[in-house]
Amino acid sequence: MSTDSLTAARPFVVALWVGGAEVTRVEVSDLHTAYSTLAELLEQSPGEASGAWAVASGWPEAISLVVRFRPGVVGERQRVAHIITLAPGQWHTWALTTLCGRSLLVGEVEFLQPGQGMPCMPCFLRSRPFDEQLGVARA
Numbered sequence: 564m565s566t567d568s569l570t571a572a573r574p575f576v577v578a579l580w581v582g583g584a585e586v587t588r589v590e591v592s593d594l595h596t597a598y599s600t601l602a603e604l605l606e607q608s609p610g611e612a613s614g615a616w617a618v619a620s621g622w623p624e625a626i627s628l629v630v631r632f633r634p635g636v637v638g639e640r641q642r643v644a645h646i647i648t649l650a651p652g653q654w655h656t657w658a659l660t661t662l663c664g665r666s667l668l669v670g671e672v673e674f675l676q677p678g679q680g681m682p683c684m685p686c687f688l689r690s691r692p693f694d695e696q697l698g699v700a701r702a
């Protein structure tokens with residue numbers, strides 16, 4: 564899948580629940596928008612509301628993204644590029660789990676283009692589907 568078709572489509576959903584019932588569901592094109600939409604919805608909602616975002620359960624494949632800590636959050640040597648894989652239908656809130664098992668807070672990371680940054684080797688060694696998404700030829 565190319566990056567162009569990802570940005571044209573709306574693979575992400577943001578949902579809000581009050582008292583266990585879903586009250587809002589919004590489809591968005593990217594993760595940044597998913598977070599800002601979730602934050603906005605929660606801000607406008609009563610205290611008992613809860614929210615989350617996911618890759619839509621009907622989306623045909625998992626979506627992989629490259630993330631690293633923003634400058635200043637950790638030392639430069641720890642700012643390696645991790646990979647996260649988001650399975651369709653799996654709800655998330657403010658943390659992302661990398662392929663190497665780290666839990667990163669959304670507010671502490673920046674999103675990179677594939678190939679940017681110094682790769683986290685454990686993540687990249689586990690990222691075969693990511694190679695396929697990029698159209699990288701495999702041996």
Ligand SMILES: [Zn+2]
Binds near residue numbers: 645662
């Ligand atoms: Zn990693």
